[in-house]
Amino acid sequence: MDGTNFTLRQRSAALPGAVDGSADGGDATPERVLALVDRAAGIAATKVEAIQAITSQTRILALNATIEAARAGDAGKGFTVVAGEVKAVAAEVARLSTEMNGELRDAFRALKTVGERMAAEMSGQRLVDLALNAIEIIDRNLYERTCDVRWWATDAAVVEAASRPDAANCAHAASRLGVILSAYTVYLDLWLCDREGRVIANGRPDRYPGVAGHSVAEEGWFRDALATSSGDDFAVADVMPCDPLGGVPVATYAAAIREGGQPRGRVIGVLGIHFDWAPQADAVLRGVRLTPSEQGRTRALLVDVAGRVLASSDGQGVLAEMVRLPAGRGGHGFAVEPGGRTTAFHRTPGYETYRGLGWSGVIVQEPARQAGR
Structure with a gap:
């Protein structure tokens, strides 16, 4: 019995704790939230496994107690009742831990799905905003050109x-x-x-x-x-x-x-x-505010109304490459391809008396896991 008690104490001491303080040290990003969801799901699964292991050992203890009570005859009858109760409690704990494991697994899966959608929406909308900023700067610049020519x-x-x-x-x-x-x-x-x-x-x-x-x-x-x-x-x-x-x-x-x-x-x-x-145009595209982790996997573009590349941050495809913009309401939007590539755009809103030529700012970003491939 002493060896069994030691095993239980040892297993309890080895259980992982809650998410430690290091979890608060990361960036406040959707990706960080998803990482914490995965971590919490892993901790919950480990806890359930530990509870089930302890429950299994408790059932073994109850069985051993029943055997010892039978050997003791009439003197062990009272202990047999206690062993039976311990066995019943162990069975109930096992049932609850199994249910909890399934429910937590489903809840974490649903939470991760929602989190992934939110992360994609926030990331896509941010790229749309970057595209808008780029085309707005160009619009204001070209508006000044319209003023210059009329004046001169x-x-x-x-x-x-x-x-x-x-x-x-x-x-x-x-x-x-x-x-x-x-x-x-x-x-x-x-x-x-x-x-x-x-x-x-x-x-x-x-x-x-x-x-x-x-x-x-x-x-x-x-x-x-x-x-x-x-x-x-x-x-x-x-x-x-x-x-x-x-x-x-x-x-x-x-x-x-x-x-x-x-x-x-x-x-x-x-x-x-x-x-x-x-x-x-290059100065405008170089000024797009990308994080260090985005710079190697992101292209900033200016395209005309037909999708022809007028300028690109990597210098590729200028006046030759054609870009197909995703569908969008109000002249802006984004789409995520099955492989994870996101294409976001915003059509020119014009500036003052300059209506623009239907140009768009475009951001094309590869998923982080493919960076450097």
Whole structure:
């Protein structure tokens, strides 16, 4: 009996305790909650196993007591009753521990399922918010471009050169455009075009000597600007490589140059400004606030209305890759693929008078377990 008592005491001392203080030292994230659910489920299962083992030993003790009472004859009859009660109690504890094990297992399974859904929803919505932040920054940046082009189209030197495109006026306009470029470094070049679409002056003739005389008559931004109804309007083209500027991707904004610089004046030319797209877009995508653990498994993208990649944080697929956005209400949403990849997006909300071109910010994130594969 002494050996059995020692075994019981030893087993009780070996039972694992509740979740220790180290559980409070982790990050307050959905993933941490799920890890704690798994830990609690493991502790509960271990406790139940320990209770069942103790119950089994109790039944053995009751059996041994019954045998010893039988050997004692009449003197052991009272002890037989006690042994029977101990056996019944052990059986009831065994039944309850079995029920508890099943109920706890089901409860923890359901809790983990809910936790996984919450974690996916919170993670997905956070990525949507990051996508929104990226496209909003771009929108505000491009809104400023629309203001620039409408303002500079009224510059006296620009208007004079469009009105009387002689050599002196064109040279003065080119000089004036160069001064503007020295202060606005986000542009590659500024082009002053006549009504026929011929570039008659540009701000960086030394860097781009082949621009003067170049025809933009077939460019959409030129035709759209020529057709605007007032000086409050502007035209814009999607990001495309510009051959006269060395094939560099540019976002081109344009406004009509009007007689006398007046908002309703007769159209006498077009000013096109070429935004240096890549470094500006890259800066926005590099600024997406990812945690250190996310950086190696996450791509931040800007895509046009057709899903064409305009910029990517890893520099891959620019102007070539097509991305299929998940379905979403209100121009935003996310989807998780069976393998765990999450794609989140938010379509441009526009900014002030700039409605945008239907572009979207996109975040594509691989699951943590696949990082580095």
